[in-house]
Amino acid sequence: MNLVLIGMPGSGKSTVGKILSKMLCMPLVDTDALVEQTAGKTIPELFAQEGERAFRDRETAAARQAAELDNTVIATGGGIILRPENMEALAATGLIFFRDRDLEDIIGEDHMGRPLVGKDPDKLRILYTQRIDFYRKYAQYTISDTKTAEEAAARIAALYREACQS
Numbered sequence: 001m002n003l004v005l006i007g008m009p010g011s012g013k014s015t016v017g018k019i020l021s022k023m024l025c026m027p028l029v030d031t032d033a034l035v036e037q038t039a040g041k042t043i044p045e046l047f048a049q050e051g052e053r054a055f056r057d058r059e060t061a062a063a064r065q066a067a068e069l070d071n072t073v074i075a076t077g078g079g080i081i082l083r084p085e086n087m088e089a090l091a092a093t094g095l096i097f098f099r100d101r102d103l104e105d106i107i108g109e110d111h112m113g114r115p116l117v118g119k120d121p122d123k124l125r126i127l128y129t130q131r132i133d134f135y136r137k138y139a140q141y142t143i144s145d146t147k148t149a150e151e152a153a154a155r156i157a158a159l160y161r162e163a164c165q166s
């Protein structure tokens with residue numbers, strides 16, 4: 001079973017994913033990193049040069065690739081929930097964890113590398129409103145009352161171990 005992390009941009013999926021990978025001795029794959037490796041471009045470059053639609057197509061290919069792995073921590077990009085086919089592929093081989101970090105804490109992060117967010121906190125508020133129902137719908141587990149990335153990782157690791165032992 002893979003361990004799949006979903007949530008808003010800046011909620012800590014990549015950070016928590018790295019901690020979980022060490023904690024559980026499982027390899028880590030980040031769909032954003034897969035996209036960047038395959039394209040040979042950074043995410044801001046991809047959005048600027050090819051547009052969001054092309055990025056989403058690449059993200060779907062990365063989701064399929066990641067879903068073929070086993071026993072891997074998969075950190076996704078915040079928009080992975082935008083296409084049901086991404087979530088169907090990931091749910092077929094993994095448990096889905098939604099890191100529901102406090103929106104004001106998310107807003108406090110640096111979002112310059114995120115073309116859909118940039119410097120405008122209202123963009124995050126709009127994204128949250130548009131997406132929250134999808135994160136909730138696709139999550140098998142929601143982790144909402146943890147402050148630090150370490151705390152979130154510990155909670156997720158315990159839930160994952162419990163689910164895999166039963």
Ligand SMILES: Nc1ncnc2c1ncn2[C@@H]1O[C@H](COP(=O)(O)OP(=O)(O)O)[C@@H](O)[C@H]1O
Binds near residue numbers: 010012014075
């Ligand atoms: N409680 C927390 N959970 C997750 N990330 C946190 C937390 N507190 C601070 N951070 C920081 O927030 C940022 C989250 O970024 P990142 O892991 O790239 O998120 P994502 O991959 O979800 O966009 C990182 O700089 C991380 O160190």
Ligand SMILES: O=C(O)C1=C[C@@H](OP(=O)(O)O)[C@@H](O)[C@H](O)C1
Binds near residue numbers: 077078113
């Ligand atoms: O929410 C989104 O639509 C996006 C989130 C980013 O990933 P993170 O959630 O890891 O920041 C990245 O995939 C891209 O900038 C688009």
Ligand SMILES: [Mg+2]
Binds near residue numbers: 015
């Ligand atoms: Mg990330």
